[in-house]
Amino acid sequence: MSSTPPYTITSKILKLSTRISEELTKLQFNKASKVNPMLRKKNRIKTLAGTLEIEGNFLGEEKITAILDGKKVLGTVKEVAEVNGAIKAYERLDEYKYDELDDLFLAHKILMGEILSSAGSFRGVNVQVGEHIAPQPSMVNDLMTNLFAWLKNSDEHMLLKSCIFHYEFEFIHPFSDGNGRIGRLWQSVILNSFNPIFSLLPTESIVRDHQEEYYKAIENSTELGESTPFIEFMLEMILQSMQKVKNDVPINVPKDVPIKRLNKIIELVIENRDITIAQLANMLEVSDKTIKRDIAKLKEQNRLTRVGSLKSGHWEIYHG
Missing domain, CATH: 1.10.3290.10 (Fido-like domain)
Incomplete structure (x- = not known):
């Protein structure tokens, strides 16, 4: 024993x-x-x-x-x-x-x-x-x-x-x-x-x-x-x-996108409606893929839309 x-x-x-x-x-x-x-x-x-x-x-x-x-x-x-x-x-x-x-x-x-x-x-x-x-x-x-x-x-x-x-x-x-x-x-x-x-x-x-x-x-x-x-x-x-x-090793982002980052994207778009995905990613220190996912979330929430193409268009914010 x-x-x-x-x-x-x-x-x-x-x-x-x-x-x-x-x-x-x-x-x-x-x-x-x-x-x-x-x-x-x-x-x-x-x-x-x-x-x-x-x-x-x-x-x-x-x-x-x-x-x-x-x-x-x-x-x-x-x-x-x-x-x-x-x-x-x-x-x-x-x-x-x-x-x-x-x-x-x-x-x-x-x-x-x-x-x-x-x-x-x-x-x-x-x-x-x-x-x-x-x-x-x-x-x-x-x-x-x-x-x-x-x-x-x-x-x-x-x-x-x-x-x-x-x-x-x-x-x-x-x-x-x-x-x-x-x-x-x-x-x-x-x-x-x-x-x-x-x-x-x-x-x-x-x-x-x-x-x-x-x-x-x-x-x-x-x-x-x-x-x-x-x-x-x-x-x-x-x-x-x-x-x-x-x-x-970057930890996978949870399904619920951080609200603070979504709000920051809106703030940056208000300042520059021609801002690119690459610029957003750089400023927020995340990947392009993450920004695209965030933008999709904002579109689902009817807070953001794209007018025109990604190359020559611009962002519009919904204020309703």
Whole structure:
């Protein structure tokens, strides 16, 4: 029977979870985010660069892109091997079962296979990370078995599970190398199993941008004896990554056209009845297609009409 890792649900955790759920709904509404292969590739490269840079590999997005495209790049054998391992490990994101320990072993073997002879198996040596002395090697198997049992059986929300697991994994530090990369990968695996849209998020690159806070959150959780500070930190990182993706992918306009924009179109037409669709689109910072849809709505409302052709005619406003 598995024991529950210690954590406390704070008001900050509840607030962040709610905001993430709201952002998730917005992203799900935007079908483009699910099918856009260019955006997927772009954010996967950001993810790879982010998780590697945290560990001191600075080949960067440009060289990772080149490696993905089958090109040779300048770098040490170890740097290139780390990139190759990360690419292969993340390529199988959809295939891993988040609650299967054997899949974690497989991911570690794929990630570290070119640079670590013990890849895919637990460490047999003592390790210390900063001030933290990880559990003895003889304890690792039981601790990880117990953690995966909790992961499989807990009724906790998957969003929180992913953060709790990430911290507990780093605390145990089960492998001799690659723990940071695997911990971040496995949080993505858990989130992806909850909702595939999470695989689009470049969360690892956001963590990279807040690297000192990342380590501090781990340290604070260890001092406190529970993962609460780390959960709060990671939820903030997930939220930021969702907001970044939302900014990169225009959200589909709801069926109800914003009233303010319709009124602004009327104001602009009153000022210049010869104004073009392109000019309206530029002034209102929307697409031509959006302006055409807005004008159709105004015509339905009997507020606007076109006299003559689009090329030589002009707009008329109904005042009745």
